[in-house]
Amino acid sequence: MLNGKKLQYLRRLNGYTQKYIADAIGVSERWIGKVENEGETLSEETYNKWLQALYGNLKPKKEKKKS
Numbered sequence: 413m414l415n416g417k418k419l420q421y422l423r424r425l426n427g428y429t430q431k432y433i434a435d436a437i438g439v440s441e442r443w444i445g446k447v448e449n450e451g452e453t454l455s456e457e458t459y460n461k462w463l464q465a466l467y468g469n470l471k472p473k474k475e476k477k478k479s
Contacts, residue, residue, distance in 0.1 A: 413459055420448035422466050435472030436465035 414422070423433055430444040437458060446452040454462065464470035 413454070413456075416448040416451050419462060419466075423448075426466055428466065432472060433462060433465050436470050437461040 423430070430441045430448075434441040434444045438461075439458070443452065447454060461470055
């Protein structure tokens with residue numbers, strides 16, 4: 413499993429923001445920062461979702477517009 417700094421590197425390399433990854437995997441942007449900078453532990457499921465978001469297999473859910 414990659415550490416937070418390596419996940420941050422890959423996120424930046426692919427041109428994604430913390431918000432994009434957070435929205436794609438269903439967590440807060442603040443939590444993404446904790447993982448990348450403070451070494452917060454990821455579950456295997458969340459780790460896999462993060463990688464899917466990085467490589468385009470998981471996109472943020474779009475909000476439905478109110479009529």
